[in-house]
Amino acid sequence: MTSFKLLAGSGxxxxxxxxxxxxxxxxQGPIPVVAPIVVDTAVPIIVSAVKPKxxxxxxxxxxxxxMNANIAQITVRAKGNDLGLRTxxxxxxxxxxxxxxxxxxxxxxxxxxxxxxxPTSQKALKIKGKPSKAI
Numbered sequence: 001m002t003s004f005k006l007l008a009g010s011g012x013x014x015x016x017x018x019x020x021x022x023x024x025x026x027x028q029g030p031i032p033v034v035a036p037i038v039v040d041t042a043v044p045i046i047v048s049a050v051k052p053k054x055x056x057x058x059x060x061x062x063x064x065x066x067m068n069a070n071i072a073q074i075t076v077r078a079k080g081n082d083l084g085l086r087t088x089x090x091x092x093x094x095x096x097x098x099x100x101x102x103x104x105x106x107x108x109x110x111x112x113x114x115x116x117x118x119p120t121s122q123k124a125l126k127i128k129g130k131p132s133k134a135i
Contacts, residue, residue: 059116059125062086066129069107071098074124076115088117088124098127105134 064076067085072095078084090098101107113129 058118060119062088062115062117064113064115066107066109066111066113068109069098069102071095071102074098074107074113074115074127076113079112088115088122091118091123091125094124094127101131105131107131108134 062076063079064084064086065079067075067077069075071090073087073089075085075087078086098106107113107129108131111129111132113127115124116126116128117124
């Protein structure tokens with residue numbers, strides 16, 4: 001008898017709950033018309049645009065260690081490949097700069113350099129790197 005009372009009590013509660021949700025009075029009423037809220041758009045905040053760093057156009061980069069350097073050319077061993085050796089003839093501007101470096105002692109074996117070169121002529125346009133002190 002107790003299980004019948006529990007079952008009947010929960011059944012009555014379910015019927016009343018279902019009747020409350022499916023009331024015809026709620027479904028028949030007019031839908032209230034809500035006017036859309038018009039928001040005045042604010043003036044956009046202008047932030048200065050990020051300017052890209054200017055690149056040295058038309059040149060490629062080669063990083064490595066100096067094997068030999070003089071006022072006419074520079075021979076460099078590749079940074080990640082010990083067997084990758086490249087010799088770059090110097091352009092006129094790079095040769096003038098190299099002359100100043102050679103007068104102070106020049107690049108020594110093992111100095112780390114980055115060479116910007118023209119891929120078509122293979123001429124070194126610019127050499128970046130600090131020469132070590134002459135012995």
